[in-house]
Every structure is written in structure tokens, then in C-alpha cells.
Amino acid sequence: MMHRHCFEAFDRTLRDIIRSSDRNNAFGGKTIVFGGDFRQILPVIQRGNCSDIMQASLHSSRLWSGCIVLRLMVNMRLQVGCPTNDLDETKAFFEWILKIGEGNIGGPNDGEAEVEFPEDVIICSTSDHIQSIVSTIYPYFQNHLDDQSYFQDKDILVPKNEEVDAINDYMLELMKDEGKTYLSSDSLCETESADCFEESVYSSDVLNAFKASRILNHKLTLKTGSGS
Structure with a gap:
């Protein structure tokens, strides 16, 4: 907004x-x-x-x-693309999400509150959390590498880029293809104001370790099917 x-x-x-x-x-x-x-x-x-x-x-x-506020009374996501056999379960989940958004779950709070998740939306994990969520969301992942439709209705959402990188690296390891790794070439822009101090502070190693939103990491590994 x-x-x-x-x-x-x-x-x-x-x-x-x-x-x-x-x-x-x-x-x-x-x-x-x-x-x-x-x-x-x-x-x-x-x-x-x-x-x-x-x-x-x-x-x-x-x-x-x-302003005159008009509220949507019908959940359009339930009208299109939702299997009939999952309709009731999906509707209950959306209503639960709506209650969280309206502050009706978790009790009084000053901006922070604890919400108890239903058992049916929790993925039980042991020691390897990434393995648990990948095997749950993408079961038999290695058998569907050539099937684009297998990936179209599934997503893993995480709040930070570090977790995205960890999940991507794990799933790349599951692919049998040897793949190819590309490295970026990072250096300071050569200007008149550049000096030895800046070059020592912002060395290639420092620039290579830099990670930011919308910028590819220094090391990029691609395998057949990883870009589909």
C-alpha cells in the first residue's frame, strides 16, 4: 500500500x-x-x-x-480451483486465518500475541526441518523432475532469504544431474575517489559474501530442471 x-x-x-x-x-x-x-x-x-x-x-x-468501505462477503478462492472434496477443510482454514487477521485468536495483545496452530496444519519434524517440509510438500520429488504440473500447485514460503537459499541448496542436492556452477565477478567501481582503504575494506571476498534481495548470490548452481 x-x-x-x-x-x-x-x-x-x-x-x-x-x-x-x-x-x-x-x-x-x-x-x-x-x-x-x-x-x-x-x-x-x-x-x-x-x-x-x-x-x-x-x-x-x-x-x-x-471513504465508504465495502467488504467482500464471498471468498473467491473457494469458488475457483478448489477441489470439492477439500472445500470444507479449505474453508475452515481460511476462516481460521481470517480470525487471526482480525485479532480474534490469541487473546488481548499490544501488537504481539501467541497463536496455537491446529494439529492438521503442523508438519512434525525431528532433527532435519528442511528435509521434513520438502518431503511433505514435494513427496517423491526426484520422480517428478520432468513434470512441470507437479510444481504448479505447491509452494514453500519462508520469511528470510537465508532459508530460501538453504531449501534451494537442499533440493538441488536431491537432483541427480551434476549441474554447473557460475561465479559472479565482484569489484569496486573504479572512480577517482576510490582509494586503497576502500579496496582493502571491500575486497572481493567481502563483496562475494554480500547477499541482498533481488540480487543473485555470488555462487549460482544450475541443474537440468532447476529452472522449470
């Missing part, structure tokens, strides 16, 4: 463009439709706390008082 300042700037722009009797009305009297869920797509405020995030949301804008 965008910062409320974006909506307020859009509001002022429409008022200036229209320049009519509706100029004093929000968005120049034009009907604007916004879509979203405050529980899922709040604005991202770097190093901000909960208060900063709420202050940046549309809900905290002066425009919010003129």
Missing part, C-alpha cells in the same frame, strides 16, 4: 485539474476506487515502528472520513 501522502498529492492534483464547483471536494468530486487489505499490505516504513506505519496509512489521512 502506498504512503498516505501519495493519495493526498493525487487528491490535490485532481482538484487543480478540474477547477470546477467540485474543486473543494475530495479528488475534485470524482469517484475513486481503492482496493486492498490493511492486514496484508500496510505501507513499508524503513526502521519505523507500528505507530509510524499506521500514521503513513490511508486510514490516518484526512481523506479517510470521506
Whole structure:
């Protein structure tokens, strides 16, 4: 979700463009439709706390008082692509997720709460957690490497890139193909301001170890079927 300042700037722009009797009305009297869920797509405020995030949301804008909130009453995900035999189970799971989002599970909280998960959504693990989740989500993984449909309705979601790398490395090891490894070539940009100190601090080893979102790691191993 965008910062409320974006909506307020859009509001002022429409008022200036229209320049009519509706100029004093929000968005120049034009009907604007916004879509979203405050529980899922709040604005991202770097190093901000909960208060900063709420202050940046549309809900905290002066425009919010003129908004009419329409709520979806039908879960469209249950209408398309959900097998009939799993419908009741899937509906119960979605209702449980909704209760968490509305704060009806976990008791009173000040931003943090403990939620007890039902047994049927928990993957029991022993010592190797990655092996447990991979074998549960992708059973007989090695037998379906050439079957793209096998991977289309399954996903493993994790919160951090380190876990993504660990799971990817584990699944690559399960592939029998020898594969090929590619290494990046990392170095400082040669500019007039570059000096020996910077080169010593940001050596190739340091740059190779750098990991960031949307940037491939220094070492990339590819095997047949790993990109499907």
C-alpha cells in the first residue's frame, strides 16, 4: 500500500485539474476506487515502528472520513480451483486465518500475541526441518523432475532469504544431474575517489559474501530442471 501522502498529492492534483464547483471536494468530486487489505499490505516504513506505519496509512489521512468501505462477503478462492472434496477443510482454514487477521485468536495483545496452530496444519519434524517440509510438500520429488504440473500447485514460503537459499541448496542436492556452477565477478567501481582503504575494506571476498534481495548470490548452481 502506498504512503498516505501519495493519495493526498493525487487528491490535490485532481482538484487543480478540474477547477470546477467540485474543486473543494475530495479528488475534485470524482469517484475513486481503492482496493486492498490493511492486514496484508500496510505501507513499508524503513526502521519505523507500528505507530509510524499506521500514521503513513490511508486510514490516518484526512481523506479517510470521506471513504465508504465495502467488504467482500464471498471468498473467491473457494469458488475457483478448489477441489470439492477439500472445500470444507479449505474453508475452515481460511476462516481460521481470517480470525487471526482480525485479532480474534490469541487473546488481548499490544501488537504481539501467541497463536496455537491446529494439529492438521503442523508438519512434525525431528532433527532435519528442511528435509521434513520438502518431503511433505514435494513427496517423491526426484520422480517428478520432468513434470512441470507437479510444481504448479505447491509452494514453500519462508520469511528470510537465508532459508530460501538453504531449501534451494537442499533440493538441488536431491537432483541427480551434476549441474554447473557460475561465479559472479565482484569489484569496486573504479572512480577517482576510490582509494586503497576502500579496496582493502571491500575486497572481493567481502563483496562475494554480500547477499541482498533481488540480487543473485555470488555462487549460482544450475541443474537440468532447476529452472522449470
